[in-house]
Amino acid sequence: MAKKRPRRQHAARPDPVQERLADWLFLRTLDDIELHLKTPQDRYSLLGIAPLLRKLFVDGDRLVERVNRKSRLSLQFVTHEAVRPAVELGGETRFWAQGAAVIPGHDSSPLAFCESASAWMAHITGEAGGRPLRVRDIIKHCAHVEGGVHLGRPSSVQEAAMFGLVHALLDDNLPSEVLAGSPVGALSPIATVSLAGLSTLRDAVRERSSGA
Template sequence: MAQDIGEQLILAEWLFVETVDDLRRRSTNPETRTRYELLGIAPLLRKLLTDGKALLNTIKTTRPEVPIEFHIRSWNEIEDKLAAAGLPRHFGNGGERIIGDPGGPAVGLEQFLKTDIGVAEGNDLSVKSVIRYYAHVEGGVHFGKPAEPGESTLNGMAPLLLGHSTGQIQILGSLGQIAVDAMEPLRQSILSEPTIHGLWHRKDDHGRFMNHWTTEYLQALRD
């Protein structure tokens, strides 16, 4: 049943759906995206997952029955063969290999953000630290100086890769794909049973809410 609990949540649900859609567009086929398009993934992930009042948590509070599962492979899992051969990596990230199988093991948001997906000069790079680096050092949100472990190494390579390779930053596309898949059940839940205002939104003969953002949104998908 659609929840009649206030216009503020209506706005949050709209923003969540649009942000997930934007994340999906930027994360699909990351090898074909420009560096600027990929950099734009960082603020979307930050807004959805890591901000103090992360948008995902705001929405999830009102829909606790909807599962949120992140399918991800850690750097250690990917690099086991190299390590076993005595060839530890000093720099690298898991790239598209971090994307887990849909039916495989899954983790929640907290563990997802803690998962190590790369290394830079001996410093493990977690999902959260990678998002932070691209959001606050390379300019996804703010352009700043490297301050956290591993950031100086990443930042030192970025100017050398600019203009001829997006290989390093494509990791954001892989993170975006994992996040989109995890949040899709919540997105579908909103579109099928959105929060409404009891006085403003009445169902029409087709079962759609009049004057509600989802009616226009779903119509645009059909067109």
């Protein structure tokens, strides 16, 4: 007796309401990031960027990828290669991050071209605890350990090293250059590069949303 062939599984059709919702959420999230970047950047306001970046790039069904399934655009995030500074923050914690140096044109270090959102999240932007520190690591740490989304315990060597700096960074009168060199301070330039890399997708979503 001939065996029956298994039924072919058909991919579920995209829900048009969910697609419109994703587009709307994507545009509003980028607007919210821009608003954070325009307001005075104390530690608390900077932490508010973490859940927005997490929503776009880190969460399970990443919003950037979900929205780009229809447009299928090639995304490029332009930044600089990480160059170890002469002085590291935190002594024994061995932490340093590019900070504003991720923004192209900030200095003369070589440019790095991240050809996808995943490549941008994997970009090495420093070191913590003797291990490479990626853009994704900073976003997750600020969201899940330092309180951007909720307070939590460090779950990696990098997070433990970054958390070791917190006690010295809770002063509301902290000099801006010290805050800028911290994990939370790195969120602002990361957001700036992210907005630039998403500009073409943002335009495409705006166009299709206006005609919906």
